[in-house]
Amino acid sequence: QVQLVQSGAEVKKPGASVKVSCKAFGYTFTSYYMHWVRQAPGQGLEWMGIINPSGGSTSYAQNFQGRVTMTRDTSTSTVYMELSSLRSEDTAVYYCARDSSGYFPYWGQGTLVTVSS
Amino acid sequence: EIVLTQSPGTLSLSPGERATLSCRASQSVTSSYLAWYQQKPGQAPRLLIYGASSRATGIPDRFSGSGSGTDFTLTISRLEPEDFAVYYCQQYGSSPRTFGGGTRVEIK
Numbered sequence: 001q002v003q004l005v006q007s008g009a010e011v012k013k014p015g016a017s018v019k020v021s022c023k024a025f026g027y028t029f030t031s032y033y034m035h036w037v038r039q040a041p042g043q044g045l046e047w048m049g050i051i052n053p054s055g056g057s058t059s060y061a062q063n064f065q066g067r068v069t070m071t072r073d074t075s076t077s078t079v080y081m082e083l084s085s086l087r088s089e090d091t092a093v094y095y096c097a098r099d100s101s102g103y104f105p106y107w108g109q110g111t112l113v114t115v116s117s
Numbered sequence: 118e119i120v121l122t123q124s125p126g127t128l129s130l131s132p133g134e135r136a137t138l139s140c141r142a143s144q145s146v147t148s149s150y151l152a153w154y155q156q157k158p159g160q161a162p163r164l165l166i167y168g169a170s171s172r173a174t175g176i177p178d179r180f181s182g183s184g185s186g187t188d189f190t191l192t193i194s195r196l197e198p199e200d201f202a203v204y205y206c207q208q209y210g211s212s213p214r215t216f217g218g219g220t221r222v223e224i225k
Contacts, residue, residue: 103150
């Protein structure tokens with residue numbers, strides 16, 4: 001069955017970068033787009049962007065343009081989200097979510113990123 | 118960018134009651150590309166409804182979605198104890214994908 005397994009929690013200092021991974025199981029990796037969504041503590045869901053695992057093309061939300069990079073490794077069926085110039089407001093749980101005709105039936109378990117000096 | 122406004126912010130109901138959640142879009146959602154998700158504390162969101170009214174796999178029929186254009190509704194016909202959670206709408210008809218701010222359904 002479809003499963004998305006994310007990397008573990010991270011603690012970073014302001015100004016640093018973080019790279020979160022999401023390994024896909026149970027389907028053809030290159031056949032479905034992958035999204036990244038984040039959720040600050042006690043807040044709602046915020047879409048960050050999308051990557052096409054087949055060709056690697058990406059599209060990012062304007063709020064993250066210039067700070068986020070999404071990549072993939074087809075040999076390991078893994079997508080990555082790297083966020084740079086971290087600030088305290090980036091403290092959040094980051095989710096990968098697999099696309100299916102635009103909506104998200106499959107989600108990773110989430111990765112908590114804490115930004116603190 | 119399409120802004121989704123969910124109301125009410127919090128709904129206080131008892132088990133067995135009917136819940137009606139609203140999601141209003143700032144502009145028409147293309148082809149009713151509107152989804153609903155349920156989220157419980159410490160868990161990832163769970164897809165309930167897509168295409169405004171189609172139930173996702175394994176979702177009980179007490180959950181139903183309706184609406185088109187700019188006004189959408191999620192209805193839970195009879196609340197079960199496990200239904201008390203936060204619910205989000207999401208549009209996927211245009212980029213950027215956007216989510217509503219959520220409605221918390223709490224036990225009265």
